[in-house]
Amino acid sequence: MPAHNTEIADALDQVADLLELEQGNPFRIRAYRNAARVVRGLGTEVASLLARGEDLPKVRGIGADLAGKIKELATRERLPLLDELRRHVPAIALELLRLPNLGPKRVKLLCEKLHIHSVEQLHRALLDGRVRTLPGFGAGIEKKLLEAIEERSHVPSRFKLAAVEGLAAPLIDHLRKAPGVGQVTVAGSYRRCQETVGDIDIVATAAKGPPVTTWFTQYPEVVRVAAAGDTRATVVLRSGLQVDLRIVPEESYGAALHYFTGSKAHNIAIRRLGQENGLKINEYGVFRGRRRIGGETEAEVYKAVDLPFIPPELRENRGEIEAAAAHRLPKLVELADLRGDLHVHSTATDGHNTIEEMVEAARALGLGYIAITEHSRHLAMAHGLDPARLRRQVAEIDRLNAHIGPFTVLRGIEVDILEDGKLDLPDSALAELDLVVAAVHSRFNLSREQQTERILRAMERPHFTILAHPTGRLIGEREPYDVDMPRLIDAARERGCFLELNAHPDRLDLTDTHCRMAKEAGVLVSIASDAHRDTELSYLRFGVGQARRGWLSPEDVLNARPLEELRPLLRRTIA
DNA sequence: GCCGTTTTCGGCCCGACTGTTTTCAGTCG
Numbered sequence: 001m002p003a004h005n006t007e008i009a010d011a012l013d014q015v016a017d018l019l020e021l022e023q024g025n026p027f028r029i030r031a032y033r034n035a036a037r038v039v040r041g042l043g044t045e046v047a048s049l050l051a052r053g054e055d056l057p058k059v060r061g062i063g064a065d066l067a068g069k070i071k072e073l074a075t076r077e078r079l080p081l082l083d084e085l086r087r088h089v090p091a092i093a094l095e096l097l098r099l100p101n102l103g104p105k106r107v108k109l110l111c112e113k114l115h116i117h118s119v120e121q122l123h124r125a126l127l128d129g130r131v132r133t134l135p136g137f138g139a140g141i142e143k144k145l146l147e148a149i150e151e152r153s154h155v156p157s158r159f160k161l162a163a164v165e166g167l168a169a170p171l172i173d174h175l176r177k178a179p180g181v182g183q184v185t186v187a188g189s190y191r192r193c194q195e196t197v198g199d200i201d202i203v204a205t206a207a208k209g210p211p212v213t214t215w216f217t218q219y220p221e222v223v224r225v226a227a228a229g230d231t232r233a234t235v236v237l238r239s240g241l242q243v244d245l246r247i248v249p250e251e252s253y254g255a256a257l258h259y260f261t262g263s264k265a266h267n268i269a270i271r272r273l274g275q276e277n278g279l280k281i282n283e284y285g286v287f288r289g290r291r292r293i294g295g296e297t298e299a300e301v302y303k304a305v306d307l308p309f310i311p312p313e314l315r316e317n318r319g320e321i322e323a324a325a326a327h328r329l330p331k332l333v334e335l336a337d338l339r340g341d342l343h344v345h346s347t348a349t350d351g352h353n354t355i356e357e358m359v360e361a362a363r364a365l366g367l368g369y370i371a372i373t374e375h376s377r378h379l380a381m382a383h384g385l386d387p388a389r390l391r392r393q394v395a396e397i398d399r400l401n402a403h404i405g406p407f408t409v410l411r412g413i414e415v416d417i418l419e420d421g422k423l424d425l426p427d428s429a430l431a432e433l434d435l436v437v438a439a440v441h442s443r444f445n446l447s448r449e450q451q452t453e454r455i456l457r458a459m460e461r462p463h464f465t466i467l468a469h470p471t472g473r474l475i476g477e478r479e480p481y482d483v484d485m486p487r488l489i490d491a492a493r494e495r496g497c498f499l500e501l502n503a504h505p506d507r508l509d510l511t512d513t514h515c516r517m518a519k520e521a522g523v524l525v526s527i528a529s530d531a532h533r534d535t536e537l538s539y540l541r542f543g544v545g546q547a548r549r550g551w552l553s554p555e556d557v558l559n560a561r562p563l564e565e566l567r568p569l570l571r572r573t574i575a
Numbered sequence: 576g577c578c579g580t581t582t583t584c585g586g587c588c589c590g591a592c593t594g595t596t597t598t599c600a601g602t603c604g
Contacts (some may be wrong), residue, residue, distance in 0.1 A: 013578080027587055031576040062576050101593090103602050140594055188604095220599070227603095229592055234603095244604075247593090264604075271588045282589055456592090 001046030193545030255295030340369035343528030361534035421457025503543025515550020
């Protein structure tokens with residue numbers, strides 16, 4: 001059984017953790033972390049590359065040794081180095097490393113001096129006052145660790161974008177009223193539109209920092225102030241979300257925003273470029289010796305290293321720097337590029353608004369068309385449509401289209417893909433429609449081979465247009481079902497059908513790397529809201545964020561096309 | 576562990592905050 005990329009990446013990260021605990025060479029540790037990140041973001045499974053007799057792509061930072069280890073993990077699923085390290089380091093050490101304020105040094109002390117073997121034991125040792133007797137520990141750290149252990153059980157470790165949006169907006173409003181504050185911007189993974197966010201980073205400008213950090217820590221939602229200095233502060237909100245604020249002078253705004261937007265890997269690569277050109281780049285600006293040569297805007301930071309501006313969503317050090325240097329950055333899709341939405345529900349099944357209400361909401365967003373795609377009969381709990389009810393809905397849509405003016409409702413369905421790969425409605429019913437969105441809603445636990453075959457068979461059906469939420473995951477709640485995405489993408493290209501990027505903030509699949517694979521294969525992506533009520537059409541913004549992370553341009557997006565260009569593409573799938 | 580138009584050895588991004596250190600180590604981002 002060859003290993004998946006995520007498993008390879010986890011193993012490499014674990015090597016890094018273990019080396020850290022052994023206080024190994026920090027640059028060696030970084031090399032392993034970097035390799036883990038590269039493998040995780042790779043479009044293709046390493047194991048299938050090797051099975052096809054191909055080699056790993058050449059990536060800066062992965063030399064002969066790491067490439068060998070990655071291959072070994074992919075094929076043999078074992079790594080002698082990892083086994084060896086595990087023998088030296090107790091398993092609990094890895095777990096303790098995840099706690100705040102515990103790094104390799106303190107973890108080592110805990111294990112060696114207090115013989116801690118579980119988090120519960122640490123908890124007891126903290127309560128007994130044994131921990132504070134160790135060098136480097138004191139009452140302060142004791143308190144923080146106790147808080148962290150007690151908090152751990154009931155706070156989600158990562159937050160979905162939609163949740164963060166709701167928490168960040170009022171905080172930003174609060175900060176804008178701080179004494180002497182200028183700009184206030186959310187940076188970090190939130191600005192990069194990562195699908196989940198561990199904490200939020202805010203960059204603010206002000207001539208004097210302390211009044212702003214004080215104002216910040218007095219925000220009513222703050223339950224704990226983890227740190228507060230003159231220019232930075234960290235708090236935890238009632239929701240459990242951690243917020244870091246950084247205050248810089250106005251002339252450093254761009255450099256600070258760049259620095260705190262990350263990603264870390266992107267920043268390291270940019271700083272390194274600067275260094276090669278004799279520059280020092282930090283959060284205060286770009287410096288040649290002591291002379292500051294830029295940093296008021298992000299564009300100045302990039303200009304200093306001879307690059308054009310790189311959009312935040314691309315900043316993962318996954319080739320964007322090389323692409324920028326070669327002037328081959330994609331022109332990324334924007335929300336305003338979307339002309340319609342190809343996955344929308346109504347009250348006919350499990351939606352909460354009528355088709356007319358959904359049309360009004362779509363119009364208000366500036367869209368020109370939506371497809372009504374109800375569930376099919378197999379999804380009984382959603383009161384899915386049978387052929388007769390579908391026929392009646394089609395007639396209703398035709399009547400509606402006659403008088404809603406410059407807007408079109410497309411006749412669609414979200415048909416279930418049954419376990420054997422058949423679709424839940426007969427071809428005769430599907431033939432009446434403008435498009436058929438097909439989805440897996442059952443039997444998520446099939447083997448990779450079976451699940452892939454099931455979907456491939458469905459794709460062969462004559463009216464199959466779009467594969468909805470292609471991995472079925474619910475972020476933080478349900479793992480994706482096991483499916484060979486490269487094979488699905490290949491099949492979609494051959495078949496001339498499309499993949500959905502479901503914009504619901506709980507789903508957001510395709511993932512960014514899968515979007516990029518689809519783009520490279522020439523398979524168009526439908527960014528669709530899957531709205532079940534009128535307010536959810538605006539979820540398209542999350543889909544666009546994910547699409548941008550996947551390097552998609554307007555021409556890669558099915559519903560960035562006006563209706564007259566869309567229709568022939570949809571018809572092409574009616575084989 | 577990686578890498579090279581200064582180098583195949585000796586570098587490797589850079590700074591803030593905390594605590595218990597009384598001048599800085601550990602941790603974090």
